[in-house]
Amino acid sequence: MATMLSSAFVNDHTATDTTLLLNNHLPPKIPLVANYRPRKSLYYKWRLKATNDKTSSGDDDDDEALQAVIEKSKMLLAKQRALLQQIAERRDIITSINNATVSSEKEEIVSEEEERFFMEPESNPYRGIVEPVGSAVPDNVLVPDNKYVDNDDDGNDDGNDDDDDTLKSGMKLPPKSYLDSDFKEKLHGTSSEKATRYELPPFVSEFSTTYKSSIETNEPTLHHVRDDADVKIGEDVKSPPLAGPNAMNVILVAAECAPWSKTGGLGDVAGALPKALAKRGHRVMVVAPRYGNYAELQDTGVRKRYKVNGQDMEVHYFQAYIDGVDFVFIENHMFNNLGSNIYGGNRTDILRRMVLFCKAAIEVPWHVPCGGLCYGDGNLVFIANDWHTALLPVYLKAYYHEYGLMQYARSVLVIHNIAHQGRGPVDDFSYVDLPPHYLDLFRMYDPIGGEHFNIFAAGLKSAYQIVTVSHGYAWELKTTEGGHGLHGIIQENEWKLKGIVNGIDKKEWNPRSDIHLTSDGYTNYSLETLNTGKPQCKAALQKELGLPVRADVPLVGFIGRLDNQKGVDLICEAIPWMVSQDVQLVMLGTGQPELERMLREMENRYHEKVRGWVGFSVKMAHRITAGADVLLMPSKFEPCGLNQLYAMCYGTIPVVHAVGGLKDTVQPFDPYNESGLGWTFHRAESGQLIHALGNCLFTYREYKSSWEGIQNRGMMQDLSWDNAAHQYEEVLVTAKYQW
Numbered sequence: 001m002a003t004m005l006s007s008a009f010v011n012d013h014t015a016t017d018t019t020l021l022l023n024n025h026l027p028p029k030i031p032l033v034a035n036y037r038p039r040k041s042l043y044y045k046w047r048l049k050a051t052n053d054k055t056s057s058g059d060d061d062d063d064e065a066l067q068a069v070i071e072k073s074k075m076l077l078a079k080q081r082a083l084l085q086q087i088a089e090r091r092d093i094i095t096s097i098n099n100a101t102v103s104s105e106k107e108e109i110v111s112e113e114e115e116r117f118f119m120e121p122e123s124n125p126y127r128g129i130v131e132p133v134g135s136a137v138p139d140n141v142l143v144p145d146n147k148y149v150d151n152d153d154d155g156n157d158d159g160n161d162d163d164d165d166t167l168k169s170g171m172k173l174p175p176k177s178y179l180d181s182d183f184k185e186k187l188h189g190t191s192s193e194k195a196t197r198y199e200l201p202p203f204v205s206e207f208s209t210t211y212k213s214s215i216e217t218n219e220p221t222l223h224h225v226r227d228d229a230d231v232k233i234g235e236d237v238k239s240p241p242l243a244g245p246n247a248m249n250v251i252l253v254a255a256e257c258a259p260w261s262k263t264g265g266l267g268d269v270a271g272a273l274p275k276a277l278a279k280r281g282h283r284v285m286v287v288a289p290r291y292g293n294y295a296e297l298q299d300t301g302v303r304k305r306y307k308v309n310g311q312d313m314e315v316h317y318f319q320a321y322i323d324g325v326d327f328v329f330i331e332n333h334m335f336n337n338l339g340s341n342i343y344g345g346n347r348t349d350i351l352r353r354m355v356l357f358c359k360a361a362i363e364v365p366w367h368v369p370c371g372g373l374c375y376g377d378g379n380l381v382f383i384a385n386d387w388h389t390a391l392l393p394v395y396l397k398a399y400y401h402e403y404g405l406m407q408y409a410r411s412v413l414v415i416h417n418i419a420h421q422g423r424g425p426v427d428d429f430s431y432v433d434l435p436p437h438y439l440d441l442f443r444m445y446d447p448i449g450g451e452h453f454n455i456f457a458a459g460l461k462s463a464y465q466i467v468t469v470s471h472g473y474a475w476e477l478k479t480t481e482g483g484h485g486l487h488g489i490i491q492e493n494e495w496k497l498k499g500i501v502n503g504i505d506k507k508e509w510n511p512r513s514d515i516h517l518t519s520d521g522y523t524n525y526s527l528e529t530l531n532t533g534k535p536q537c538k539a540a541l542q543k544e545l546g547l548p549v550r551a552d553v554p555l556v557g558f559i560g561r562l563d564n565q566k567g568v569d570l571i572c573e574a575i576p577w578m579v580s581q582d583v584q585l586v587m588l589g590t591g592q593p594e595l596e597r598m599l600r601e602m603e604n605r606y607h608e609k610v611r612g613w614v615g616f617s618v619k620m621a622h623r624i625t626a627g628a629d630v631l632l633m634p635s636k637f638e639p640c641g642l643n644q645l646y647a648m649c650y651g652t653i654p655v656v657h658a659v660g661g662l663k664d665t666v667q668p669f670d671p672y673n674e675s676g677l678g679w680t681f682h683r684a685e686s687g688q689l690i691h692a693l694g695n696c697l698f699t700y701r702e703y704k705s706s707w708e709g710i711q712n713r714g715m716m717q718d719l720s721w722d723n724a725a726h727q728y729e730e731v732l733v734t735a736k737y738q739w
């Protein structure tokens with residue numbers, strides 16, 4: 001097996017050499033190693049030279065030669081794809097061998113070394129393989145450059161073969177049999193290549209002297225710290241890389257990321273989707289602001305400066321590697337201690353924070369080594385989220401693509417909620433630091449805001465692809481009501497819009513293993529123990545809330561941001577009816593002060609039956625999800641909604657307004673066919689909510705077996721991120737090949 005792979009690689013490599021030796025118009029030798037990018041200067045110089053030669057001589061032969069090179073490059077790319085395919089097939093074989101019940105002797109067919117080579121993202125240098133032509137990475141960037149170290153403890157990189165299996169980062173190379181000497185020589189690079197520097201456009205960050213010195217002195221950086229324990233985390237990822245040749249480098253950029261920072265569903269998505277993408281074989285990073293001192297983080301030593309509204313701002317990059325994902329956090333005093341007030345402050349404060357965040361995030365793949373290697377900008381897609389990071393697609397074009405930088409990097413913008421757009425007066429354009437002709441991307445007019453500056457609008461126009469978090473919402477966005485003023489732009493860009501329903505993080509939200517159900521009388525449960533586990537959680541919740549502990553009274557819950565979007569006013573209008581029934585109600589939320597007041601008032605007025613918990617408590621959210629019988633989501637609009645998904649996993653029945661993602665995910669109960677997952681209503685009115693909830697409570701009391709059927713169907717769904725990650729991958733691939 002090793003021999004087969006080895007020969008496949010060597011053959012391919014040999015072909016590369018032959019191709020590149022054609023004539024002096026060809027690019028410099030480029031070793032075919034994943035994550036190894038030809039230094040930009042070499043490729044760039046070659047391209048410049050080729051262009052200049054052509055312009056000065058006007059020689060048509062040059063055109064032909066160039067054409068020949070392009071053709072050869074295409075052939076090379078095809079060969080690389082074929083190689084990746086072979087690797088995937090090898091992996092399939094190994095998996096099937098492992099899965100079969102074979103004797104331990106047979107298992108030795110795949111040596112540990114080979115197994116690691118295929119399985120561990122960190123040890124597989126083929127992961128994230130890129131096009132044979134280079135990406136425009138500035139030379140001051142720590143993209144793989146002589147990344148191999150002498151490993152024989154003699155302090156010399158002496159060419160001894162024993163040296164060559166280990167990267168500076170401790171990353172393993174494939175077994176020696178995979179490498180021929182020519183190949184190894186290329187990996188080392190030449191000193192002249194290493195020394196080359198490139199003049200950057202002025203907007204690109206100032207390179208950190210701290211970081212430079214750490215490179216030069218080989219001071220330990222984060223990648224030296226990564227140990228076996230980290231790698232083990234990924235070991236449950238036992239399937240072959242599902243992405244196959246589509247594997248790419250993905251950087252999700254978001255203003256919040258659970259469990260470190262979260263105000264709502266965006267935080268959940270930023271914490272979970274990347275893990276599912278990594279499981280498919282992509283190299284995945286999340287970039288978020290560092291709002292506090294998060295215990296898991298290590299200092300990368302990388303510091304850089306960016307201008308925000310004319311002022312120099314230094315950022316400091318921190319990192320953690322968890323569940324196969326690189327989490328990079330950006331520190332600056334503007335983010336400090338904002339964890340519970342992420343979108344707080346006045347309009348220009350938030351705007352300045354997001355400008356800095358986007359500028360600093362976009363260069364992470366150049367400057368922040370993860371596992372020893374920067375991601376680089378080839379084969380790279382950024383996933384920006386909501387208006388807070390909608391500047392990233394704009395910056396990618398304006399600061400980089402227009403200067404021939406990051407040519408192969410793409411951006412996708414995800415709409416989690418279009419109601420928040422980063423609006424301001426047109427003068428706000430001065431904060432985003434873009435050439436004047438970019439103003440038109442931001443300038444909007446609508447009857448409510450008049451002429452204004454709109455960040456989401458610019459991001460939607462600039463992103464290569466747009467995703468929103470359900471099919472229903474993708475449709476609603478095109479309507480005057482659902483688009484919140486951006487429907488025109490959505491319609492114009494419909495060709496690049498796709499709805500993908502969110503998944504849920506089954507590690508975090510699973511009644512079987514939920515860490516918030518292990519104390520205070522709560523218990524973990526599953527479909528098999530639903531009839532005992534859930535009533536126990538209900539009793540524990542009633543006790544914790546100081547409500548009468550009664551098994552027979554339906555306990556209704558609500559969890560959410562207290563925002564007009566969530567329909568809290570409809571619940572409050574329905575409360576007098578609810579308390580006339582034999583029900584208990586608990587509402588957990590934080591947000592608009594008048595809605596917080598309303599919650600407190602309801603609790604005071606109906607203390608026997610109603611609890612209004614004002615605050616943000618993840619533990620309480622889990623406990624309500626487990627202990628309640630019914631979850632209300634009367635949202636006026638709901639792009640996807642996660643709480644109804646969590647509820648169904650916990651055997652809690654959703655009653656929802658049939659909009660957006662709620663409509664997509666909660667199929668209404670049909671008593672004739674014993675199908676469906678909950679109750680829905682079609683107009684955001686308290687009367688309709690009461691009607692749906694009335695039917696739900698009637699079924700709860702009178703039709704226990706129907707009730708259990710709904711619970712079972714909800715719990716048996718596969719709501720994990722796996723399916724959504726697959727669909728995201730399709731979008732990423734589309735973006736990658738888009739020009």
Ligand SMILES: Nc1ncnc2c1ncn2[C@@H]1O[C@H](COP(=O)(O)OP(=O)(O)O[C@H]2O[C@H](CO)[C@@H](O)[C@H](O)[C@H]2O)[C@@H](O)[C@H]1O
Pocket residue numbers: 263264265266268269416417469502559560561588589590615616617618621638639640641642643661
């Ligand atoms: N007081 C509180 N204490 C503890 N936890 C609380 C809480 N209030 C809310 N949460 C938690 O925050 C999350 C809310 O997620 P949602 O998807 O329901 O709404 P949100 O509107 O924030 O997200 C937006 O983005 C997501 C993600 O795409 C879309 O699903 C959604 O429709 C869109 O509006 C859940 O995990 C919930 O438990």
